[in-house]
Amino acid sequence: MDAKKSFTVKEATVKLMQFCAYRDRTHKEVEEKLRSMNMIPEAQQQIIIQLMQENFLNEERFAKSFARGKFRIKKWGKRRITNELKLRGISPRNIQTGLKEISEADYLLTFHEISEKKWESIKETSVIKKKKKLADYLQYRGWESQLIFEKASELADQND
Numbered sequence: 001m002d003a004k005k006s007f008t009v010k011e012a013t014v015k016l017m018q019f020c021a022y023r024d025r026t027h028k029e030v031e032e033k034l035r036s037m038n039m040i041p042e043a044q045q046q047i048i049i050q051l052m053q054e055n056f057l058n059e060e061r062f063a064k065s066f067a068r069g070k071f072r073i074k075k076w077g078k079r080r081i082t083n084e085l086k087l088r089g090i091s092p093r094n095i096q097t098g099l100k101e102i103s104e105a106d107y108l109l110t111f112h113e114i115s116e117k118k119w120e121s122i123k124e125t126s127v128i129k130k131k132k133k134l135a136d137y138l139q140y141r142g143w144e145s146q147l148i149f150e151k152a153s154e155l156a157d158q159n160d
Contacts, residue, residue: 009043016047020056024065028089030057063090063098071102075114078102080142111143115151127156 007015012034019025019033030051034044051057063085070076070084078099085095118137124130131152138148 007037007039009039009046012037012039012043013047013050016051017054017056020051024062025057026059026062026088026090027057059090060094060097063094064101067098068101071107071110074141075110076141077111077138077143077147078107079144080140083142111138111147112151114138114141115148115155119155127159131156 015037016030016033020030027048030048031044034047039047048057066085066088067081070081076084081099082095085098090098115134115138119130119134122130122133124133134152134155135148138151139145
């Protein structure tokens with residue numbers, strides 16, 4: 001019979017410190033990890049408090065690095081970043097703080113660059129269908145509807 005390994009609070013704390021040091025984590029991820037280690041709720045609370053006091057667990061820092069990374073690397077818009085942070089249980093205040101990491105100038109520049117690149121790559125003769133494909137692409141990536149509508153119209157007008 002294979003019994004699950006049990007951990008002392010000290011062992012679990014060290015393990016969770018390594019878990020959090022590897023990359024920023026959310027409270028939710030840490031709680032799931034502690035549950036998977038069969039830690040009792042009192043021990044979970046004690047460990048989480050210690051991780052926060054020693055700055056291994058910091059949701060504001062997580063929100064900031066998540067927003068910066070998803071914007072820079074995956075070219076996500078603010079709507080998608082917000083939704084993903086909400087799914088991870090991040091507070092609205094920390095979500096707003098995270099979004100402030102993205103400068104408005106970089107945001108708009110990136111939006112225009114990916115819109116124009118995608119527009120050029122869409123092999124569609126009908127301008128209406130091309131606009132729809134562009135809008136779907138940008139919406140999936142979480143860009144704001146107003147930006148998408150204006151850009152799609154601008155690109156379609158250039159084709160006329």
